[in-house]
Amino acid sequence: xSGKTAxxxxxxxxxxxxxxxxxxPAEIEPKWQALWDADASLYAAEGHDSGKPKYYxxxxxxxxxxxxxxxxxxxxxxxxxxxxxxxxxxxxxxxPMGWDAFGLPAENAALxxxxxxREWTLSxxxxxxxxxxxxGYSYDWATEVTxxxxxxxxxxxxxxxxxxxxxxxxxxxSKVNWCPDxxxxxxxxxxxxxxxxxxxxxxxxxxDLTQWFLRITKYADxxxxxxxxxxxxPEKVRTMQRNWIGRSEGAHVDxxxxxxxxxxATPLKITVFTTRVDTIFGATSVQLAPxxxxxxxxxxxxxxxxxxxxxxxxxxxxxxxxxxxxAIEKHGVFTGRFAxxxxxxxxxxxxxxxxxxxDYGTGAIMSVPAHDERDFEFAQKYGLPVRxxxxxxxxxxxxxxxxxxDLVLPYLAEKEAVLIDSGEWTGLGxxxxxxxxxxxxxxxxxxxPTVTYRLKDWxxxxxxxxxxxxxxxxxxxxSPGEPLPVAESELPILLPEQIDITQTNGSPLGRVPEFVNAxxxxxGGVARRETDTMDTFVxxxxxxYRYTDAKNSAAPFDSDKAxxxxxxxxxxxxxxxxxxxxxxxxxxTKVMRDLGLVKNDExxxxxxxxxxxxxxxxxxxxxxxxxxxxxxxxxxxxxxxTRMYSLFAAxxxxxxxxxxxxxxxxxxFLSKVYRLTMKxxxxxxxxxxxxxxxDQALLRRLHQTIAKITQDFDGRWHxxxxxxxxxxxxxxxxxxxxxxxxxxxxxxxxxxVFRGLILMLAPFAPFFAAEMWEQLGGEGVVFRTAWPVVxxxxxxEAEAEIPVQVNGxxxxxxxxxxxxxxxxVKAAALADPKVIARIEGKxxxxxxxxxxxxxxxxxx
RNA sequence: GCCCGGAUGGUGAAAUCGGCAGACACAGCGGACUUAAAAUCCGCAGGGAGCAAUCCCAUGGGGGUUCAAGUCCCCCUCCGGGCACCA
Numbered sequence: 001x002s003g004k005t006a007x008x009x010x011x012x013x014x015x016x017x018x019x020x021x022x023x024x025p026a027e028i029e030p031k032w033q034a035l036w037d038a039d040a041s042l043y044a045a046e047g048h049d050s051g052k053p054k055y056y057x058x059x060x061x062x063x064x065x066x067x068x069x070x071x072x073x074x075x076x077x078x079x080x081x082x083x084x085x086x087x088x089x090x091x092x093x094x095x096p097m098g099w100d101a102f103g104l105p106a107e108n109a110a111l112x113x114x115x116x117x118r119e120w121t122l123s124x125x126x127x128x129x130x131x132x133x134x135x136g137y138s139y140d141w142a143t144e145v146t147x148x149x150x151x152x153x154x155x156x157x158x159x160x161x162x163x164x165x166x167x168x169x170x171x172x173x174s175k176v177n178w179c180p181d182x183x184x185x186x187x188x189x190x191x192x193x194x195x196x197x198x199x200x201x202x203x204x205x206x207x208d209l210t211q212w213f214l215r216i217t218k219y220a221d222x223x224x225x226x227x228x229x230x231x232x233x234p235e236k237v238r239t240m241q242r243n244w245i246g247r248s249e250g251a252h253v254d255x256x257x258x259x260x261x262x263x264x265a266t267p268l269k270i271t272v273f274t275t276r277v278d279t280i281f282g283a284t285s286v287q288l289a290p291x292x293x294x295x296x297x298x299x300x301x302x303x304x305x306x307x308x309x310x311x312x313x314x315x316x317x318x319x320x321x322x323x324x325x326x327a328i329e330k331h332g333v334f335t336g337r338f339a340x341x342x343x344x345x346x347x348x349x350x351x352x353x354x355x356x357x358x359d360y361g362t363g364a365i366m367s368v369p370a371h372d373e374r375d376f377e378f379a380q381k382y383g384l385p386v387r388x389x390x391x392x393x394x395x396x397x398x399x400x401x402x403x404x405x406d407l408v409l410p411y412l413a414e415k416e417a418v419l420i421d422s423g424e425w426t427g428l429g430x431x432x433x434x435x436x437x438x439x440x441x442x443x444x445x446x447x448x449p450t451v452t453y454r455l456k457d458w459x460x461x462x463x464x465x466x467x468x469x470x471x472x473x474x475x476x477x478x479s480p481g482e483p484l485p486v487a488e489s490e491l492p493i494l495l496p497e498q499i500d501i502t503q504t505n506g507s508p509l510g511r512v513p514e515f516v517n518a519x520x521x522x523x524g525g526v527a528r529r530e531t532d533t534m535d536t537f538v539x540x541x542x543x544x545y546r547y548t549d550a551k552n553s554a555a556p557f558d559s560d561k562a563x564x565x566x567x568x569x570x571x572x573x574x575x576x577x578x579x580x581x582x583x584x585x586x587x588x589t590k591v592m593r594d595l596g597l598v599k600n601d602e603x604x605x606x607x608x609x610x611x612x613x614x615x616x617x618x619x620x621x622x623x624x625x626x627x628x629x630x631x632x633x634x635x636x637x638x639x640x641x642t643r644m645y646s647l648f649a650a651x652x653x654x655x656x657x658x659x660x661x662x663x664x665x666x667x668x669f670l671s672k673v674y675r676l677t678m679k680x681x682x683x684x685x686x687x688x689x690x691x692x693x694x695d696q697a698l699l700r701r702l703h704q705t706i707a708k709i710t711q712d713f714d715g716r717w718h719x720x721x722x723x724x725x726x727x728x729x730x731x732x733x734x735x736x737x738x739x740x741x742x743x744x745x746x747x748x749x750x751x752x753v754f755r756g757l758i759l760m761l762a763p764f765a766p767f768f769a770a771e772m773w774e775q776l777g778g779e780g781v782v783f784r785t786a787w788p789v790v791x792x793x794x795x796x797e798a799e800a801e802i803p804v805q806v807n808g809x810x811x812x813x814x815x816x817x818x819x820x821x822x823x824x825v826k827a828a829a830l831a832d833p834k835v836i837a838r839i840e841g842k843x844x845x846x847x848x849x850x851x852x853x854x855x856x857x858x859x860x
Numbered sequence: 861g862c863c864c865g866g867a868u869g870g871u872g873a874a875a876u877c878g879g880c881a882g883a884c885a886c887a888g889c890g891g892a893c894u895u896a897a898a899a900u901c902c903g904c905a906g907g908g909a910g911c912a913a914u915c916c917c918a919u920g921g922g923g924g925u926u927c928a929a930g931u932c933c934c935c936c937u938c939c940g941g942g943c944a945c946c947a
Binding site: 022235236239240243244246248250272273274275276287328330355356357359360361364365366367368372373374375377452453454575578579648649650651654655656657659661662664665666668669671672675711712715716718720721723724725726727728731734801802803804805807808810813845846847848850853854856857858 | 863864865866871872873874875876879880883884885886887899900901926927928940941942943945946947
């Protein structure tokens, strides 16, 4: 007891005696930050000749809103812990950061405050970079990428030209979201519940517009098949991408249109897409989308029909706008016309229906009510015939007739079914029939096997100002209607900076004559520049390659450098990017590979998606008023405690409930470590061999902790348990404090424990670790010091505590030497007085001994 | 409707391969130090019964497999996310 008060002895300096120092992040953190900010080499990646294995650790780049939020803090705390850990494990680490700096908020801010987008964006970047530095993230700022600067976006333009050359960029007319109030096109993300994000009361319309597209569908199969190889990606993300690509195998079949009068066949035909061509003998109608060319043709001939079709189209549009397509009530109208089923020559009625989508498949289907739920519902409503053409294998065997008719329709066969009433294909299995009938259609010239995708080509045109100008021009003289690519040497096509974007109608760039007027690359005459800009997802599709060679002015990057660093070893970000960004960037990588720029097929080997930061049960957001500012946390508890809490409160893949008391707890923990480290800092400088009588418990706990944390980094990343094991180590130190004061722990052991402790804290609390490392007299930079290595011998417990159960209920715990064999453990269990009392007078039926785990006695 | 997550004390969570449920924290309670408070340190703590030894109940609910289930199997409820007439 007296040891505690007398503990400040000859090891402590006078200064410590007079004014015991307390943990003060407000002093420690700025001190180290200043040193780190001034040293560009600190986090610089080395070249391929470093002699070390490379490790590319990447976090998703943020949009520079101007403020770091807790989601960022958590995302980057994970990446930073990993990067620092890998440095300590001897890797050559690339850990970059950049800015996804184009996009509408900048234009919005300009409208609201009159600040030019560029100025607004760059000042936001400066503010956020400062916050990141204050957080102590280990980014190599020499490789910083800012997508809104010409030295970056010129390569977007360069890629666009390459894609145009290869036929991967093309123009076509397509539907876009149009806000009649803004007089401009909106991206899908800006349509909320069918309404404009800026005008809550304005319903967004669909308009036809000529747009630029990138041919991502060319890679649809490769993007799909590649998912199998991405074992380091979360299954959830792979499933989402699989669904998004939506590959479906089927067939196109042509139905010739006949007039309602009968015999005079017209050249009109309807091509339907079906995945179940084997059910075609059950087709009792053909259904068209309201916008199908044939629907339109019929509408022209029949005013009454036209009105009805327009109504169907209205219903569909409305449903689409309110995101309720799935809930639309099925309506349809008979056109009075018929089509011929090419397989049996039968005439079936042609209908137009509101549930048929013009932009999937061919916009026309054959309706088989007996074997499709939707067709069945429609047929029931309009009294169309239902004709069964497939049956389960069992019920054909049990002979024809009644059992078969008991079957509930629609019958949706999987594989075990055969065709009935299907002409020459009757009796064939469904799977075989699908193949044979598609092949038959092809041979006869009225169809073909087809693969359809849900994935569509990527529309990249945006009628906005703050984005990459599309490097194309139009010359009425030498290529009317056909766009011409600008010469590579003309790049970058600069975004004009003095621009009035307060007007909202049309493309802002179209109102800048200096921009629009261009020289035709072919004839040298007057030409018009394309005034659309690129989707910002273009920027983020390849930014991580630019990090490997950020200053290159002759190419997007040097292939050797990219090939050294790629693929990304670990990509970390939010699951909200599971589809768009992560599929576009996979596509871009494949295009670059085919251009010979890189060798890898996929950008990232492993992907980690962290959970959201929650407060009071809801996602932090301005509208909910539950935002916790990182700045405030830093002010109160410091950056180290803030980051460490974000790793401690939950496993990184789970949602995290922000509780300020928890941050305070981490801060208290760091204070405790600070006090102990300062107190023993002189002792802990000792070198030599550990020989003290009380060394063992401490060293054992140290090595158990090393083993645990090393394992966490290599495996599950459950840093919450890593940090808790460090706390256990510190508790062990506290429990041994008196022994340490009394000199019962050798200085060498004290040194080993404290050095190990601080090294293990370095990935989680870098400022703190740097300060403590200095206090311990550690040499060099703490997070470049080798990660401690486990000594299995020291980590091992001398005795094992083996729980003993009787009939599965815990009775006692016996101590046996570690590694005891079954007989020893059993003997120890049976010798225990509590066990003896419990089994007295009963028969031991069975003894289960799991060495090192437990003993269970089954008694009667 | 379909596909993924998830549900464990007052709270965040732990239990990684079927083997002592609640580690580590937060909040709480009791104590020490202090004139006092803060800070710090020590201790208690799933629920219920009992003076106690001890017993009973407990991982969203119900069944099952097993010597043994938070963990595996079947059914159900609730919460979160994604997709949704994709032919």
